[in-house]
Amino acid sequence: MAQSNTDADALAKQNAIEAAVFRRLLQHFAERSDVQNIDLMNLSGFCRNCLSKWYMAAAEDQGVAIDYDAAREHVYGMPYDDWKAQFQKPATAEQIAEFEKNNKV
Numbered sequence: 001m002a003q004s005n006t007d008a009d010a011l012a013k014q015n016a017i018e019a020a021v022f023r024r025l026l027q028h029f030a031e032r033s034d035v036q037n038i039d040l041m042n043l044s045g046f047c048r049n050c051l052s053k054w055y056m057a058a059a060e061d062q063g064v065a066i067d068y069d070a071a072r073e074h075v076y077g078m079p080y081d082d083w084k085a086q087f088q089k090p091a092t093a094e095q096i097a098e099f100e101k102n103n104k105v
Helices: 002-031 037-044 048-061 068-076 082-087 093-103
Strands: none
Touching: 002 048, 037 048, 037 093, 048 068, 048 093, 082 093
């Protein structure tokens, strides 16, 4: 029984650490709104929209219904359309070419 509590405590701590890391990642993205999603995609293969989709899928796995717009608002820290209007810049031809090369569009 004690082993079970130890395992549960370790899992709870791991979940708390992972949640804190995720919150820090969201904070970092909020502080670095100058970094465009296409640059994130070109360099790392994921962006804020990907995180939003993963957030929505994880919520559904936990039995929590959340739509894509709500998930994006959680990740972006504001409605997506507001973020786009304030921070998104048009993609350059070079960014688009790199994205297409990486994603075989």
